[in-house]
Amino acid sequence: AVLTLDDFGIDLIIHPEESTAVEVVALLRRAAATDIIDFCGGRVQLVGVRIDSDASVIGMKLQELAQRSPLPFRVMGIARGARTIVPDGNATIQANDQVFVIVATGQVGQVTYMLGKEGRRLQRCMILGGSNVGSRVAAGLSSRKRRDGGMEVKIVEADRDRAEHLAELLEGVLVIHGDPSDIDLLVREGLSEMDAVVALTEDEEANLVSCLMAKHLGVRKTIALLSKSAYIPISQSIGLDAAVSQKLAVSREVLRFLRGAHVQSVATIQGLDAEVLELIVEEDAPITAAPLMEQNLPRGMLIGAVVDENVEIATGQTRVRPGAKVIVFVTPDRVSDVETLFRADGRA
Structure with missing residues (x-):
């Protein structure tokens, strides 16, 4: 007979690598977002957007923003530096705010455009680190055709055996054997030509440095794997577009399970209290x-x-x-x- 979870006394299985990879792929498919979280079976999405210094919405009250837009939306929260703001209609948007908006699925692009973000799709991505998360992200990005959101993907992995395994496993992905923290190597392999860089190594300091260099070279979207809360303010100050955490992915699953039947899901967001x-x-x-x-x-x-x-x-x-x-x-x-x-x- 086939054994089930109940046979082992297990109520919940959590796969943090899969959850983290799904989050990264979603962020890359929506280039302007810092966070995207699904609710209600994917019918509603919470979208995080960082406000650029030249955005036309700076200084605008939320009630004015709502009056100008025909799109049904609600600003749920604002992260401003170390502060978390639960806003009312009189709250104003400031430069470098991270604004979290709830919207029906399928309208994320309209939200980001409303907040001053361009809608160009990312086409080339370099992944630093061939871990389980990195390989899953690469597979998720390369599995679609370009016109359906697929990307040209390069992945840099330090371990030779792992690199060879990834080269066999990932069809259509260029696997490079080398140190993901070697900036000279990354530049030679076309770092400045990338639309996105995703740093997923176990060295979180190296992830930050790599993303900082990528931003300096004009890469549009940078995402880093970060678990230490102390790095979140640093990541925001250097212009990192998004941070993901396996610990956070686990905590979301555990919180949802422990809260009870009336709580369908719980989402926590790095840098937001x-x-x-x-x-x-x-x-x-x-x-x-x-x-x-x-x-x-x-x-x-x-x-x-x-x-x-x-x-x-x-x-x-x-x-x-x-x-x-x-x-x-x-x-x-x-x-x-x-x-x-x-x-x-x-x-x-």
Whole structure:
């Protein structure tokens, strides 16, 4: 007989390398985004965008931004330096802000354009490090045809045996045997001609340096594997476009599993002191009592979307219905208060 997880007493299996690779591929397919997280079975996405110093939206209030755009969206949070802001309509956008927007899937490009980002697709990518994450990213990028989002991929790996294995495994990927931290080697192999560089070695300092050099040479998108929280402010100050973490991928899965049946998913984001929850609304839960504008919701939380048969980006007139899934942005000190709103018995 085929053994199942229950036979071993296992409730959940987590694959951090796969989760991290999927995140990297999504970020490369949406060049302007710093973060992309799916909710509600892929029907809603949270998109992170860093605001350029010359963006036309600088100084604009969020309510003005909403009035100018026909696109239904909601700014859920703003990372400004070390601060996490849960914004209202009077909050203004500043240069170098990292703005997190909830939007229906398929409208990410419109969001990034609205925030001043160009929409050109990335076509050439260099991956530094042929780990399990690196090989999965390479496979994900090279498996599609160019017109469907596929890319020309090079991968640099220090271990000769591993490089030879990757060369056999990855069809259509150029595998280079060499030190991924050797800048001279990377330049000779066309670093300055790349649209994107993804540094996925175990040496996080080298990942930062490689991405810094890539930015200096004009590479449009840089992504680094970083796990140490101390590196996040540094990565933002040097212009790193996105950071991914296997530890964070594991924590998301574990948090979702431990929170209970009414919590469908939990997302945490590097550099952001907040969580994004996907909650199922129980019958007679307090949140269903009245439209959102008539409720005394706790500070530090923001409801972004309500999803059942349709996707509704939340406004003050939105009325949350039992059985719907709701996306909530919340600071850590308010998580239990928020969960109480969605339970029939009013308990966390």
